[in-house]
Amino acid sequence: MGRAFEYRKATKMKRWGNMARVFTRVGKQIAIAVKAGGPDPENNPHLRAIIATAKRENMPKDNIERAIKNAMGKDQKDYKEMVYEGYGPFGIAILVETATDNTTRTVANVRSVFTKFGGSLGTSGSLDFIFNHKSVFTIGKKDDMAVEDLILELIDYGVDEDYDEEDGEITIYAEFQSFNAIQKYLEENGFEIKSSEFTRIPTDEKELNEEQRATIEKMVEKLEDDEDVQNVYTNMKPVDEE
Numbered sequence: 001m002g003r004a005f006e007y008r009k010a011t012k013m014k015r016w017g018n019m020a021r022v023f024t025r026v027g028k029q030i031a032i033a034v035k036a037g038g039p040d041p042e043n044n045p046h047l048r049a050i051i052a053t054a055k056r057e058n059m060p061k062d063n064i065e066r067a068i069k070n071a072m073g074k075d076q077k078d079y080k081e082m083v084y085e086g087y088g089p090f091g092i093a094i095l096v097e098t099a100t101d102n103t104t105r106t107v108a109n110v111r112s113v114f115t116k117f118g119g120s121l122g123t124s125g126s127l128d129f130i131f132n133h134k135s136v137f138t139i140g141k142k143d144d145m146a147v148e149d150l151i152l153e154l155i156d157y158g159v160d161e162d163y164d165e166e167d168g169e170i171t172i173y174a175e176f177q178s179f180n181a182i183q184k185y186l187e188e189n190g191f192e193i194k195s196s197e198f199t200r201i202p203t204d205e206k207e208l209n210e211e212q213r214a215t216i217e218k219m220v221e222k223l224e225d226d227e228d229v230q231n232v233y234t235n236m237k238p239v240d241e242e
Contacts, residue, residue, distance in 0.1 A: 019058070025230055026054045027067040028099040032079050034071035045183055049196040056138075056195040077101040081230075084110045085127040088119035088219050090212050093130045093235045095200055100228040109226050117219040130235055131200040133176035134160075137183070140192035141168050157181050169194060173201075202235035213239070 029050045037044035041051055047068075054064050070076055082103055084096040094114075100106040111121050141147070147170055151163055158178030164171040174182055176198060186193055208216065213236065220232045 021224075022057050023059055023063060024227060025099075026050065026057060026059055027063075027070075028079050028230070030054070030064070030067040031071040031076060032081065032099060034068055035076075035078070039068050039072055045180060049183055049193065052193050053195040053197055082106060083124065084121055085124065086114050086119055086121040088114065088234070089117055089215055090206070090208055092206060092208070092216055093127050093202070094119065094219070094223075095127055095131055095233045096223055096229060097231040097233075098226075098228045099230050102228075106226070106228040109228070110223065113219060113222050113226075116222075117215065119219070130204060131202055131233060134199050134201050135174045135176055135179040135182060135196070136171060136199050137174075137186065137196045138169050138171045138194040139186060140194060141165070141170050142191070154182065154185065157185060200231075200233040202233070205235050205237040207237040 030047065033044060033047040033050050037046055039047070041048040051064055079099045079101055080103060082098045082100060084098065084107065086094055088094045096110055098106050098110070107121075114121055147163065147165060150170075151159060151161060151172065154172065154174070155161070158175035159182065160173040162173065172182075179196070179198070183193070183196060216234060216236050220234065223229055223232050
């Protein structure tokens with residue numbers, strides 16, 4: 001089927017500048033998962049999924065175990081997941097996912113970046129019509145496995161017909177609310193889950209010239225410099241689709 005949507009390469013602007021930033025991001029996700037479902041990965045599917053992703057990002061086992069241990073400590077910060085939405089220059093929609101222990105600080109920092117670049121924050125849910133919230137699973141391909149049959153089997157679970165296949169791995173995309181059901185199916189049927197995450201896919205992309213694109217990229221980088229920011233998404237049309 002080919003790489004129909006080019007989700008990973010084209011629709012996400014998720015650039016982490018270094019390993020430290022990646023580990024901080026994953027560490028917060030681990031803390032949130034432990035708070036919600038406990039420290040035992042066997043009994044906490046969400047934590048189990050994050051650990052798989054952490055390993056794919058080359059996060060050392062000691063770092064993962066330390067993050068879980070710290071999440072159980074009395075002094076562990078209570079992180080909240082907050083989403084901020086708005087428009088940057090040139091009418092580009094920008095959605096910012098954060099994990100923060102101080103929402104007042106975070107919203108002030110995010111608003112400051114929007115203002116600096118001539119944009120403005122909107123109300124919660126104002127960009128729901130522009131971004132689809134998706135679950136993403138990358139699994140190891142089994143010998144003699146018919147990918148089409150697997151996708152057909154998972155259609156009833158909310159999986160998209162389009163998928164990516166590369167280097168012995170398959171990446172499937174599904175509705176946001178289908179995450180737990182799909183994870184359970186894959187685990188019960190012996191699939192190796194290399195990583196699992198959520199992403200935002202724009203329903204409509206805007207084409208910009210090179211100078212305009214540079215401005216948006218600079219704004220995204222500025223947002224991602226904030227430690228509270230987990231992911232930044234835009235509906236700017238990627239270069240490799242033009």
